[in-house]
Amino acid sequence: MRGEISSRLWNRRELLAGGAIGLFGAAATAAPSAKVAVARCAAYDAGVLAALRTMFDQIGGIGPLAAGKTVAVKINMSGPVRARTGYRPAWYTHWSHPAVIGAAVHLIGEAGASRIRIVESSSYDDHPLEENFLLGGWEPDDLLKAARNVEMENTSFLGKGKRYSQLKVPGGGLIYPAFDVNHSYVDCDVLVSIAKLKEHCNTGVSLSLKNMVGAAPGAVYGDAAGYDAPALRPFGALTMFHTGSRQPPEGTPAEKDPNSPREYGHRVPRITVDIVRSRPIDLAIIDGIETQTAMETAAEQPAKGPVRMVRPGILVAGRNPVCTDAVAMAIMGFDPMADRGAAPFETSDSTLRLAEEAGIGSRDTRTIEVAGVTIREARFPFRA
Amino acid sequence: MAELIPFRWPAEWKDVSKLDLLRGTPINCLAGETAPPFTSADFPFVKLDPEHPPKGVTLREGVWPRVAPATKKEGAPAGPTGDAWVDSNAWVVRLAHLMEPGTTVWLTEQAPGGNEVTSMDSFVKPIAEAEAFGAHWVIALDRIFREELEQSSEAAVRSWRRMMSTLKFFAGRRDWRSWEPVAALAIVSSFEGDGKLMSEEFLNLAPRRHLAYRAIRLADGPATSFEGMKAVLYLEPEPPQGEMRTKLFDFARGGGLVIAPKGTVTGSAVERKAEHGLWPVGNGRVAMPLGGWDDPFLLVAQVHLLLGHRDDVVRVWNAGSTDTYFVASKTDRKALVHLIPYADGSTQPITLGFREPYRSARIIRLDAEKVVKSSKGPLGMEIPVGEVADYAAVLLEL
Numbered sequence: 001m002r003g004e005i006s007s008r009l010w011n012r013r014e015l016l017a018g019g020a021i022g023l024f025g026a027a028a029t030a031a032p033s034a035k036v037a038v039a040r041c042a043a044y045d046a047g048v049l050a051a052l053r054t055m056f057d058q059i060g061g062i063g064p065l066a067a068g069k070t071v072a073v074k075i076n077m078s079g080p081v082r083a084r085t086g087y088r089p090a091w092y093t094h095w096s097h098p099a100v101i102g103a104a105v106h107l108i109g110e111a112g113a114s115r116i117r118i119v120e121s122s123s124y125d126d127h128p129l130e131e132n133f134l135l136g137g138w139e140p141d142d143l144l145k146a147a148r149n150v151e152m153e154n155t156s157f158l159g160k161g162k163r164y165s166q167l168k169v170p171g172g173g174l175i176y177p178a179f180d181v182n183h184s185y186v187d188c189d190v191l192v193s194i195a196k197l198k199e200h201c202n203t204g205v206s207l208s209l210k211n212m213v214g215a216a217p218g219a220v221y222g223d224a225a226g227y228d229a230p231a232l233r234p235f236g237a238l239t240m241f242h243t244g245s246r247q248p249p250e251g252t253p254a255e256k257d258p259n260s261p262r263e264y265g266h267r268v269p270r271i272t273v274d275i276v277r278s279r280p281i282d283l284a285i286i287d288g289i290e291t292q293t294a295m296e297t298a299a300e301q302p303a304k305g306p307v308r309m310v311r312p313g314i315l316v317a318g319r320n321p322v323c324t325d326a327v328a329m330a331i332m333g334f335d336p337m338a339d340r341g342a343a344p345f346e347t348s349d350s351t352l353r354l355a356e357e358a359g360i361g362s363r364d365t366r367t368i369e370v371a372g373v374t375i376r377e378a379r380f381p382f383r384a
Numbered sequence: 385m386a387e388l389i390p391f392r393w394p395a396e397w398k399d400v401s402k403l404d405l406l407r408g409t410p411i412n413c414l415a416g417e418t419a420p421p422f423t424s425a426d427f428p429f430v431k432l433d434p435e436h437p438p439k440g441v442t443l444r445e446g447v448w449p450r451v452a453p454a455t456k457k458e459g460a461p462a463g464p465t466g467d468a469w470v471d472s473n474a475w476v477v478r479l480a481h482l483m484e485p486g487t488t489v490w491l492t493e494q495a496p497g498g499n500e501v502t503s504m505d506s507f508v509k510p511i512a513e514a515e516a517f518g519a520h521w522v523i524a525l526d527r528i529f530r531e532e533l534e535q536s537s538e539a540a541v542r543s544w545r546r547m548m549s550t551l552k553f554f555a556g557r558r559d560w561r562s563w564e565p566v567a568a569l570a571i572v573s574s575f576e577g578d579g580k581l582m583s584e585e586f587l588n589l590a591p592r593r594h595l596a597y598r599a600i601r602l603a604d605g606p607a608t609s610f611e612g613m614k615a616v617l618y619l620e621p622e623p624p625q626g627e628m629r630t631k632l633f634d635f636a637r638g639g640g641l642v643i644a645p646k647g648t649v650t651g652s653a654v655e656r657k658a659e660h661g662l663w664p665v666g667n668g669r670v671a672m673p674l675g676g677w678d679d680p681f682l683l684v685a686q687v688h689l690l691l692g693h694r695d696d697v698v699r700v701w702n703a704g705s706t707d708t709y710f711v712a713s714k715t716d717r718k719a720l721v722h723l724i725p726y727a728d729g730s731t732q733p734i735t736l737g738f739r740e741p742y743r744s745a746r747i748i749r750l751d752a753e754k755v756v757k758s759s760k761g762p763l764g765m766e767i768p769v770g771e772v773a774d775y776a777a778v779l780l781e782l
Contacts, residue, residue, distance in 0.1 A: 082701050083732075084701045087735050089761070125685075134692070137701070
């Protein structure tokens with residue numbers, strides 16, 4: 001049996017592999033829905049704290065979530081730390097802005113968190129994360145002093161840990177059954193994903209779900225990873241995720257099916273879902289105050305369309321990352337129910353659909369209660 | 385006597401009339417291993433003999449400045465962790481000036497040759513690179529360039545004119561050569577003996593990270609001021625002794641960071657960072673490697689982390705394989721960042737960042753210059769430089 005999906009031919013084995021979670025729209029289990037807050041915020045100033053405070057109240061408060069807990073805050077600092085889109089610092093184009101991170105950290109601290117660790121994996125170095133803030137052009141002390149007991153860790157390698165921690169995907173996963181990660185993702189009681197409101201040249205959008213791909217350590221899954229063991233230091237892209245070019249180092253869980261499609265648009269959305277299922281996101285925050293259209297990293301990847309620096313002037317937050325991403329997508333002018341072939345998923349499967357089918361959350365905005373500004377009011381079409 | 389600006393006279397050119405090419409240019413001497421079959425009062429011949437260099441000149445072989453290209457089907461050479469490998473003469477010139485002060489360095493590299501075709505446009509780069517560091521490239525044409533020039537092809541004439549205007553550009557700015565490196569890190573080494581390879585490679589690789597340094601000869605160390613330095617790297621295989629040790633420990637007691645080989649201090653480290661142990665000394669610290677100093681690439685990274693990016697004297701974005709060389713005038717409040725890109729074509733739009741509140745910035749290119757407005761960034765001022773091909777400088781005034 002051969003079937004044609006999108007622009008490539010798939011053989012029976014691939015179809016069976018893809019169909020395991022309903023590639024053809026098999027009945028999905030009812031995915032939960034949770035309230036999402038949307039706020040207007042014109043600039044990275046004191047207004048961010050006020051807006052986030054209101055939004056957290058609107059989604060039920062974060063006190064019960066954070067009080068007495070160790071909270072990991074996964075930010076987005078993807079790509080080379082010295083890269084900018086033109087002259088615009090990456091905080092304004094494709095990274096989570098420190099004003100948003102700082103406000104979130106402050107409120108999490110205020111809610112009683114016992115420890116807050118800001119985490120991100122750098123693909124290109126084993127620097128302390130503080131040093132990468134400096135390289136990006138920001139003073140890390142601003143964030144380290146935003147609450148009590150705040151620390152940072154570059155999770156692209158062992159970091160301050162002695163060994164990698166393993167996160168198993170419940171039910172076995174779509175691509176990987178488990179991941180070896182920096183200790184920070186296991187040490188934490190609560191995981192917050194702070195993403196940028198942005199498109200992605202290969203996965204359509206990169207929001208709170210996709211942000212978690214950056215939890216994977218480059219020393220294990222990056223181009224510099226050894227075959228016998230993880231590299232001591234990360235370097236290079238996560239090509240084994242992107243194209244399935246090879247398996248992880250010996251001792252790290254391998255793919256379930258090395259004969260599954262080697263295509264980026266098939267693999268990365270599924271790996272994203274696997275990662276999020278292995279370590280669920282407890283709070284999703286999307287920074288859409290300033291961003292750019294068209295692609296994630298201007299210096300590195302070809303654009304699907306013109307790159308524009310834009311100011312949607314919005315923040316989105318919710319307890320369920322799929323619901324939060326769906327609302328964000330709708331604000332960007334995309335249909336969160338869209339699938340491969342329709343914008344923005346011209347070349348990939350929809351991470352949101354796969355996440356919904358995996359039971360993480362609903363992407364149907366008709367079932368998602370939106371607090372604050374409505375989607376219609378906040379709408380900022382990225383491809384207008 | 386005017387400073388000598390050398391041109392490697394092609395052995396194929398027997399006719400004295402070919403000298404017309406050089407008239408009206410900054411070139412004023414011919415160079416090579418063998419003299420041309422004529423003499424000229426206007427263009428004296430200088431023999432390139434490393435054993436007997438011309439008076440006042442230090443000869444260095446050098447490399448063709450560029451990002452090293454692929455030599456195998458699998459891909460291009462790379463640094464130890466995957467960055468493109470850059471063939472640069474920056475360290476060669478800076479070290480030669482340090483070891484043989486008062487001389488002018490001549491770099492004698494030639495285009496790669498073999499079956500590799502070198503774009504005529506790329507002959508500006510070795511001139512700009514050498515001149516930016518206060519040296520001269522012994523200009524040498526390859527066969528294709530020479531033949532095209534003989535036929536007066538438009539491309540060859542255009543490239544030749546750009547080369548000559550590059551020489552004129554730097555000849556008009558000779559004062560820049562006396563400006564001194566701006567850095568937070570001093571490197572003290574003999575640059576000889578068992579530590580020669582490590583210390584030379586450190587100088588070669590530090591610019592890849594935009595880690596600015598000031599190199600000091602070990603013999604000069606005790607008498608050299610460390611004022612303005614945040615850290616001193618004592619880059620020798622064995623711990624410092626005598627006056628040098630006293631000087632380094634004085635620097636640490638005053639609040640500085642001394643990075644030195646194993647055995648410099650004893651006892652247990654109070655902190656670990658970047659694969660080094662740290663010992664408090666007065667108001668400062670001494671750092672020693674937990675293992676050894678085996679890999680210059682790693683040592684550069686470790687030293688940079690020990691120093692910390694907060695003390696970067698210049699911050700650089702979108703520069704790709706571009707070197708920055710930050711110097712300042714000794715007599716007035718001017719400073720300059722040379723930007724030397726090693727890849728072909730233009731860079732992305734480069735931004736430079738500084739902690740110092742320079743009140744004006746001028747972007748100086750080989751063919752134009754303009755004043756640019758700085759903007760305030762979270763870590764100081766930022767200057768939009770623009771895309772850079774071949775060379776640019778940013779002139780700053782406090």
